[in-house]
Amino acid sequence: MTLTQAAAGARTGAAPESGGPVERGMLEDLAAASRILVDQGVFDAAGHFSMRHPHHPDRFLMSRSLAPALVTADDIMEFDLDAEPCDARGRSGFLERFIHSEIYRRRPDVMAVAHSHSAAVIPFGLVGTPLRATYHNAAFLAAGVNVFDIREKFGTTDIVVNAPDKGAALAEVLADKSVVLLRAHGMVAVGPTVPDTVFRAIFTEVSARVQLQAALLGGPMAALDAEEGRLADAVNLATVARSWDLWKRRVTD
């Protein structure tokens, strides 16, 4: 805990202790993840991306409330698993940071979380068609994708996942999968690293477009089955650096 952070804690009377300093390059990668997802058409003026604190599993790092195209390392805040900021310094977090905190709480394997209003994905959260893995880059979808309908537990709401219980309900519907859809809202992708999670957010969107087109052509669809998906996902995770390097280069000077 730095002096500044201690002071901030003293000011609020309740700020959680920091998990410790984080290497600058990691923060820059985390910030780049937001800009990459804008550049790749997954994030619009909204959308947020977080990573678990590398030295403290009960903390996570996430931009202040800001359009993702504008996020830099200096905008990253630290939160505990109640989504309380460790050192707010006057900055506001996203209303929906509970999506992130409650997934980190329930999924120790998850190291990064992306939430988007991915336009090609939203239709699949509105109707009964399950999202499938249309090709190997979307292999992680073959394990299945659930849909979180906030009405089921919370009745009529403003749709926003703005409290711990809503985040917890979402995390339960996500279960052990890589992606969950939010009815009339968007999706969440998770993964074991920042680049893997960026990769999954991008190919969920691409695969949704491909699936709609295949469905329009009609007839049975030979998407990846669960075991093909498991095998292909391992290849993707082993080779994601090639894509990540390109994507990152496009959003950094």
Add this chain to the structure above:
Amino acid sequence: MTLTQAAAGARTGAAPESGGPVERGMLEDLAAASRILVDQGVFDAAGHFSMRHPHHPDRFLMSRSLAPALVTADDIMEFDLDAEPCDARGRSGFLERFIHSEIYRRRPDVMAVAHSHSAAVIPFGLVGTPLRATYHNAAFLAAGVNVFDIREKFGTTDIVVNAPDKGAALAEVLADKSVVLLRAHGMVAVGPTVPDTVFRAIFTEVSARVQLQAALLGGPMAALDAEEGRLADAVNLATVARSWDLWKRRVTD
């Protein structure tokens, strides 16, 4: 009324009095709204955006007839609710400025109006499928969207809303809603501020694309209901600045 304006009034013999000078920043935001809607794919080489005069409810401000990508604060003209210019200085207004004047006349809550030929929206004005709120950013659509068919009152026309009676008929079909479709023409979005109205114009277009895709997947569509829409719209209006700042930055240096 400035001396120049008085002179112009004298020249035409009938120019209405100005509502008074408007802060430069407001005019720049109004001009930026046109450029933002081009940048976001809602306006093409046509499309126009206006705001009610901040100091005079019976005046409104709107660009001279000009491609919206080119509009700057210096192109803004002032009109009364008969769509007569207060100080034309040789500039021509849009033929369809009556869309704006008649809405301002009937809807005191409306402070800004956008008219576009939004490509994904036009199909919904041609067939019987009602536009719905496919996700929270399009919450304002959950209150319902009517379609104005100029044939009903005016028979065979050139489609252009180029007179007060046509604008009035359109404003009546808009009723108390945020958006109205114009058959074989486009749409109009209204709102309580310039950024809110830009937000609504953008997400009407995005939601129309999502709705078509959901419809193609088939089955019942779990769009926002009216009460969810009302609640989610309040959140949108409270957080629109985050999007507006980004959009504006993209079209200003």
Add this chain to the structure above:
Amino acid sequence: MTLTQAAAGARTGAAPESGGPVERGMLEDLAAASRILVDQGVFDAAGHFSMRHPHHPDRFLMSRSLAPALVTADDIMEFDLDAEPCDARGRSGFLERFIHSEIYRRRPDVMAVAHSHSAAVIPFGLVGTPLRATYHNAAFLAAGVNVFDIREKFGTTDIVVNAPDKGAALAEVLADKSVVLLRAHGMVAVGPTVPDTVFRAIFTEVSARVQLQAALLGGPMAALDAEEGRLADAVNLATVARSWDLWKRRVTD
């Protein structure tokens, strides 16, 4: 006929006489038309645009065979209505310049011709669905659009309109309309000026996209009827300069 042109005629023994020098600004507009149609997504690496010679109705002006994105005023060649170059100077014309020559021969009202492989339009030349005027900017389509199938007169070919008789057959199917589709090939748009013809090529493409989407929503489609189309087209022709100025600015420095 300039000295250079006379010399070229002497060399080939048969070069037709030029219609005379053309104002530089006209040639620059003609070249810009090609670049505009690339910029607006109507032309790809192919596509060609011509205008009738302003001083000689039996001559027309058209780029040498060159990707339309690269066309400048210096690439413009002059042809007679047999599509013979007046002054080739080693330059090759497009194989399909007979599309242009035979339309100019049969349609004295036509002053400009565009031929594209407009991606959203091609589907309508492959199936039996007639192209309609989905909104006022596409009003010129309300008069009807025929489909030219080269097989009907010429049997199995390479599809290319590379001879006078093929151009003549195409011009007959065009009839007195503004647009004709070419089965498994593309489309041709014509008009009374260069900007009008650019406008029509662009909005044929846009309207085709809108029509497909409206058809997918299902139900009767309230497109413009013939008389609405005639009236709206007159407004478009009167206001096309606003669009043209913007489009041209985007492709010139």
Add this chain to the structure above:
Amino acid sequence: MTLTQAAAGARTGAAPESGGPVERGMLEDLAAASRILVDQGVFDAAGHFSMRHPHHPDRFLMSRSLAPALVTADDIMEFDLDAEPCDARGRSGFLERFIHSEIYRRRPDVMAVAHSHSAAVIPFGLVGTPLRATYHNAAFLAAGVNVFDIREKFGTTDIVVNAPDKGAALAEVLADKSVVLLRAHGMVAVGPTVPDTVFRAIFTEVSARVQLQAALLGGPMAALDAEEGRLADAVNLATVARSWDLWKRRVTD
């Protein structure tokens, strides 16, 4: 075989002999092909392009494993038909270079190979709809397009064509055609030159988009028949330089 290459061979104990130096301009064209296919929306962060060695039919040239947007002439490696590098110098080839080696082995007429995850094409590898030649630029499709389903010979896999026997099975399904689809994976295009193969990869993608739209309009589809396709393909191959020059210019300074 250069001294460096001999040394590399000595180090690995098994490096095949080089087919000899290749003109710099050829390597630059080969590298440009990868960047062109990114620029034209056919390659994403993956995708690879190769050419047969101009002086040795049993060797081919292909980038090291690298995002295609970044490939330059210096990234080109040489392989034999077992996909063994002649001079790796620490560089890694693509896992799927066996797609290329086994096609070169079986198809002496093929001088270049492209493998993409072309988004509009993938749907046709998932369902039973055959890809057709919707217009003359896609004429090469009229000869027919087969679908390679890796499950048929290899059961459940990770989908990757990462071994000679998988490449050989793919090459057999390609047969004597220009394009083959890979179920849940992508496509491969081949041709007699680098520009021709780029052209085919691009227009396979474009034609797939057109075909889906035509199918959605409904009714019989008047695509090119086999003989029209054969005739039109000859015209395309004779005029591809016009497109190639433009595409290359867009990705070089």
